[in-house]
Amino acid sequence: MSHLHTDVGEQWEEFVRERYDPNRKQEEFRNYETATPGVREFYRLNHTLQTRDFAVGKKREYMPLSKAKMSVWEAMEKLDSLVDESDPDTDLSQIAHNLQTAEACRRDGRPRWFILAGFLHDLGKVLCLFDEPQWAVVGDTFPVGCAWSEKIVYPEFFRDNPDAKVQELQTRLGVYSQNCGLDKVDMSWGHDEYLYHVMKAYMPEEALYIFRYHSFYPCHRENGYQYLMNEHDQKMFHWVKEFNQYDLYSKSHEKPDEKVLRPYYEELVSEFLPSQLHW
Ligand code: FE
Ligand code: FE
Numbered sequence: 366m367s368h369l370h371t372d373v374g375e376q377w378e379e380f381v382r383e384r385y386d387p388n389r390k391q392e393e394f395r396n397y398e399t400a401t402p403g404v405r406e407f408y409r410l411n412h413t414l415q416t417r418d419f420a421v422g423k424k425r426e427y428m429p430l431s432k433a434k435m436s437v438w439e440a441m442e443k444l445d446s447l448v449d450e451s452d453p454d455t456d457l458s459q460i461a462h463n464l465q466t467a468e469a470c471r472r473d474g475r476p477r478w479f480i481l482a483g484f485l486h487d488l489g490k491v492l493c494l495f496d497e498p499q500w501a502v503v504g505d506t507f508p509v510g511c512a513w514s515e516k517i518v519y520p521e522f523f524r525d526n527p528d529a530k531v532q533e534l535q536t537r538l539g540v541y542s543q544n545c546g547l548d549k550v551d552m553s554w555g556h557d558e559y560l561y562h563v564m565k566a567y568m569p570e571e572a573l574y575i576f577r578y579h580s581f582y583p584c585h586r587e588n589g590y591q592y593l594m595n596e597h598d599q600k601m602f603h604w605v606k607e608f609n610q611y612d613l614y615s616k617s618h619e620k621p622d623e624k625v626l627r628p629y630y631e632e633l634v635s636e637f638l639p640s641q642l643h644w
Pocket of ligand 1: 580
């Protein structure tokens with residue numbers, strides 16, 4: 366069984382926060398970058414290996430949702446034990462990150478579906494249970510099948526991606542058409558796209574957008590790829606952007622008390638989801 370390599374995972378999250386912090390100082394950012402070769406190496410692998418064929422193939426492999434039957438709680442616990450095994454020193458478990466995000470939404474009086482979206486948003490990381498390497502689970506996501514935007518972090522690493530040599534995939538629109546809508550666009554494979562499929566039948570559309578695109582920073586933060594979005598995407602991205610602040614900035618608060626909070630989340634989960642989910 367593979368492990369969720371939280372050493373890089375934690376560094377990556379830190380990196381994302383730094384990168385997208387509007388108040389960050391330029392020199393701090395550069396210092397941080399040189400201090401974390403793990404993040405660079407992570408993106409070197411991610412950008413080299415996430416080809417269109419890989420992403421589409423993984424989607425096809427996972428879409429039948431026939432890998433496992435688990436409740437939300439089983440999935441959370443499994444994810445946590447993976448993290449604990451690989452990195453006993455990590456100060457924040459997956460459950461804690463999910464709870465912190467959700468609790469921040471709750472404190473702000475967000476609707477119940479939004480709080481639940483906060484609680485569930487990273488659950489697609491159970492991909493690690495099925496031995497997916499980290500570069501196929503986490504990291505910023507991007508469309509495959511058209512030219513990579515310069516707004517993607519470390520764009521230079523796409524040089525060694527085999528798709529760089531496929532001319533058809535290197536035009537601005539590639540295999541897509543102007544404003545075709547993101548639902549028609551294949552994204553690099555990871556926990557976002559996967560959780561979207563798991564939750565598709567149960568959660569409101571706004572929450573599904575959050576699951577599917579919360580790591581699509583080149584778009585929701587950097588405003589790239591507008592030419593692939595349609596009007597409906599633009600409307601729904603309001604929620605993706607609203608959500609992002611909770612994902613990034615809820616982490617510094619004190620650790621949530623799992624025991625105290627569990628009954629509230631049990632009820633919330635059962636309001637929207639069946640007791641067993643197909644993964
Ligand atoms: Fe995530
Ligand atoms: Fe998250």
